[in-house]
Amino acid sequence: MLSPNIFSILVVLLSAKYIPATLSQMYTQNAQFKGKGFLESFNWETYDDPTHGRVNFVNQGTALNTNLSYADNDVFIMRADYHQIVPSNARGRDSIRITSHDAWGDSLLILDLAHMPEGCATWPAYWTVSKNGPWPQGGEVDILEGVNLNSNNLASLHTTSNCTMPQTRNHTGQVISTNCDAAVNYNQGCGVVSTAPNSYGSGFNNNGGGWIATWRSSNAISHWFWSRNAPNVPDEIRQGYCDGITPGEDWGTPDATFVWSQCDYSSHYDPHQIIFDLTLCGDWAGNAFPTAGCGPGNCQDFVDNNPDAFQNAFWEINSLSVYTPQL
Numbered sequence: 001m002l003s004p005n006i007f008s009i010l011v012v013l014l015s016a017k018y019i020p021a022t023l024s025q026m027y028t029q030n031a032q033f034k035g036k037g038f039l040e041s042f043n044w045e046t047y048d049d050p051t052h053g054r055v056n057f058v059n060q061g062t063a064l065n066t067n068l069s070y071a072d073n074d075v076f077i078m079r080a081d082y083h084q085i086v087p088s089n090a091r092g093r094d095s096i097r098i099t100s101h102d103a104w105g106d107s108l109l110i111l112d113l114a115h116m117p118e119g120c121a122t123w124p125a126y127w128t129v130s131k132n133g134p135w136p137q138g139g140e141v142d143i144l145e146g147v148n149l150n151s152n153n154l155a156s157l158h159t160t161s162n163c164t165m166p167q168t169r170n171h172t173g174q175v176i177s178t179n180c181d182a183a184v185n186y187n188q189g190c191g192v193v194s195t196a197p198n199s200y201g202s203g204f205n206n207n208g209g210g211w212i213a214t215w216r217s218s219n220a221i222s223h224w225f226w227s228r229n230a231p232n233v234p235d236e237i238r239q240g241y242c243d244g245i246t247p248g249e250d251w252g253t254p255d256a257t258f259v260w261s262q263c264d265y266s267s268h269y270d271p272h273q274i275i276f277d278l279t280l281c282g283d284w285a286g287n288a289f290p291t292a293g294c295g296p297g298n299c300q301d302f303v304d305n306n307p308d309a310f311q312n313a314f315w316e317i318n319s320l321s322v323y324t325p326q327l
Contacts, residue, residue: 006055021135026244027108027323034319035071038078042098044069045277053123053279054092055080057134069302079314080117080278093179093303093310097277103131103319105271106217108247112240114209115316117278118324120294121303122313123147123285126212128272136160136182138270139223140172142189143214146200147285148292153199155223155256156191158182171257172223180263192256198253205312211237215235215247216272218265222254240319244326248304269285273309274320274322 033041045062063069069078081094111130118125125145130138140158155173157163163180166306180190193198198207208228215222226233234251236242248254281299287301302309313322 008239009059014321018110026246026326027052027242028326029043029241029321030067030104030107030324031102031322032241032319033076033317033321034074036305037078038076038098038317038320039064039069039071040104042274044102045097045099048091049097049279050281051123051279051284052286053095053122053282054086054300055095055279055282056091056093058094058096059278062094066094068096069098070092074318075114076317077314078276078278079124080280082310082313084306084307085288088304093280093307095278097282098275099281100274103271103273104322104324105269106325108216108235109212109214109274110319110321111143111212111325112116112209113144113212113316114318115205115312115314116201116209117313118149118254119312119316120148120204120292121280121285121289121299121307121309123279124281124313124315125277127275129275130270131273132270139268139272140182140189140273141214141216141272142191143223144200144212148294149287151199151201151203152192153196153225154191155194155298156189156223157258158187159263159268163190163268165258165263166173166261169257169259171254180258180268190258192258194225194255196225196227196255199225209316213237213247213251216269217247218260220257220259222248222257224248225255226252240321245323247323276317278313278315280310280313296313 023307046059078096086093127142129140142156145154157180160179161181165178176191177188213224236245280303284301
């Protein structure tokens with residue numbers, strides 16, 4: 001018969017064998033972007049908005065010359081134009097869409113965001129997408145997204161076929177859709193709306209912004225949000241740099257999580273680039289505009305003729321850090 005002490009040790013060892021490695025894996029910083037670092041490490045895209053927005057994405061030189069993008073010490077700001085009336089035959093109001101040069105697979109992204117675009121007709125998004133593509137091959141992860149006067153963030157996945165999510169998961173958000181296939185439900189994707197106060201728009205900005213952590217692994221993709229003055233912000237998140245982080249440790253329940261029990265991770269996701277953009281109107285914000293509480297008229301006319309409405313349509317980023325699994 002085993003002694004009680006030896007039996008206890010065996011139980012611990014056997015139990016540890018079934019703890020997924022990624023749950024306790026250390027991640028170390030691979031890259032950090034602040035201020036001018038964004039100018040050196042991201043592309044300013046100029047193609048037509050694929051979501052059919054009333055925007056004219058400008059290149060980096062134009063963005064710098066017109067103050068649509070600039071670094072203020074370690075802070076990086078990018079925005080839509082809020083001065084000009086837009087001619088009806090123009091492509092749209094000047095705005096920005098930037099894409100990281102590099103791409104990452106399994107990773108931890110920590111965004112320290114002071115201000116996000118807000119207001120009628122706006123559709124800002126912070127997200128990642130396959131570098132190899134073509135979309136939706138390799139997947140898409142929408143981390144921070146919404147439209148018009150929304151007050152709650154929507155996190156979503158968009159994939160090729162045969163990727164769904166269970167209705168019940170360990171997160172605090174509200175599931176609104178479970179089929180991630182971009183060809184289904186007009187590319188709704190599988191989405192989770194945050195129930196956290198001040199997770200989006202004017203509420204987010206009025207509280208000084210906050211931090212968003214996104215952990216991608218072979219177990220799940222999970223998002224956490226902490227408002228600027230929240231008492232439970234982990235030290236490694238608040239301080240902006242850490243030699244090593246164990247994602248999710250003592251972070252509480254995620255706002256949104258997407259697990260792979262009904263979706264093969266390796267065939268749906270590959271290395272992703274990081275994107276920030278600000279479109280106006282378009283497939284989502286434009287269609288939702290008439291019922292968004294933004295007054296009479298249509299979205300395009302609003303964008304063309306109300307430049308003052310976009311004074312708060314800007315991103316103000318303190319830092320973006322990328323951590324990768326320690327080898």
